[in-house]
Amino acid sequence: MSGIHSKFNKGIIGWIDYRLPIFTILDDMVGTGYPTPRNLNYWWNFGSLAGLCLVIQIVTGIVLAMHYTPHVDLAFASVEHIMRDVNYGWLLRYVHANGASMFFVVVYIHIFRGLYFGSYKSPREVLWFLGIIIFLLMMATAFMGYVLPWGQMSFWGATVITNLFSAIPVVGDYIVTLLWGGFSVDNPTLNRFFSLHYLLPFAIAAVVVLHILALHQHGSNNPLGIDANGPQDKIPFHPYYTVKDLFGIAVFLIFFSALVFYAPNMLGEVDNYIEANPLVTPAHIVPEWYFLPFYAILRSIPDKLFGVLAMFGSILLLFVLPWLDTSRVRSARFRPVFKVFFYVFIADCVLLLVCGGKPPEGIWLILGRIGTAYYFIHFLILLPVIGFWERPLPLPKSISEPVLGGGKPAAAVAAPAKE
């Protein structure tokens, strides 16, 4: 990586690179010096899209912070001031609010991509862990950001979510008081949430650097889930994937713009345009859509402590996924049984998302409970068992073979992989 034998040895770039090998490093990370599997499909665009979302959130957030006031008496009015008085304030806020939604859309697709193609398996476990940590930090950031406009949903969402910690035996109530800085969600809470909402995105950026470092250690997984055999299986990141990522960004921005300019409040809750009132809880409080599946899990368990444990457990489970999935074949393309259950699992997540938005009564409560049970069954029972019994299809010998041969693997069924 040192600039001494680098290809950047001419002119001013060469002069700089000799002293600070920044061009060499970039070239090795996202340039011609980074060999990438030649068969990556469009599901591999979502990593760079997530990075773009983070940048959009940071840029719009920093300018919003120039006009926003973190005080219970002024916060709501300052957001209205942004919307009505600040030049292009409406645009910046709509981009930031919908940007959070788009960020989650992108990251969810990114995660399901990993689930389908087995990207969490050896040797990419740490890469996967770092991804989950980013996801947890994102959830914390989005939650605290949603509190800032100090509407009714902001306030009651903050109340319900911070109260989750009161379920912890013995120290729960002390923790909640510590989080609030008072005896309810109030001005100290709003202030610290603003401080942390500003900080965490930069913490995310730092973890993203580690995520990419871990990625580059063994390179990207690919749709076939097999390791590259040699240079014939790889192409340089630049120009091939830089161009493909840019194309993805253009398409993404079309969807993003449609949301921001034509339906900026579609994903929001009308109640959040009512200023926070600590005496009245809205009849139907719901979190933002991206939290609904977890909210459904929380509500489907009739016990406070176990409800909270199940909700956190549903995410923490992802940390042990590399060991729960006992199959050594990565890609679902060669796992006919797993593939079916993968789609059932997606349907289950959608079911939970729908249930989370409905009042927890009657049929919705029952469906929510079924969905919750299946969620855990999928990870704790189905994945270990399927990996054991399934007969995987024969794997191609190399990445370049099926690419040149038309992309379809032979249909014959192999004997189950015995160890």
Next chain:
Amino acid sequence: MATSGSNGGADGVVRRDFLTIAAGAFTAVGVAAAIWPFVHQMNPSADVLALSSTEVDISKVQAGQAITVLWRGKPVFVRHRTEAEIDAARRDDTASLPDPQKDADRVKKAEWLITLGVCTHLGCVPLAFQGDYKGWFCPCHGSHYDTSGRIRKGPAPRNLEVPQYAFLNDTRVKIG
């Protein structure tokens, strides 16, 4: 690196080990002491703690009515109970309660029930005169409280909390 010295005891312990352990322990205590202010600053500050009581005029609250007042940023229910509500609450002293408590232990004067207006599940404000027991109903996740503010059904684990309060005279209550 220090084991080559001549002060080694029979069991291989050298004077340097004492220094290492002492320095390590001292550092640990120092780090903990340095972290504590950063944690404790998050707890309620002196002015928040100072605002800890509030006085309420209850003379205008008729039997069968309830008011909600703000105390330490939290709603407090002051409910003037009817005879029927008091009877129902007492009758249920012997029912199977998730958090057993006698009605008499939850009030100072039977006709005045004073509790925090904070659902013990996740902190929403329950709605008065609703739910299966006509006490309160919490719309957030469906907890039902009776006319003594006791949890009867739903995910909330405990009865509505009774704050510290005192009747200053017949028409004024001091909460906190």
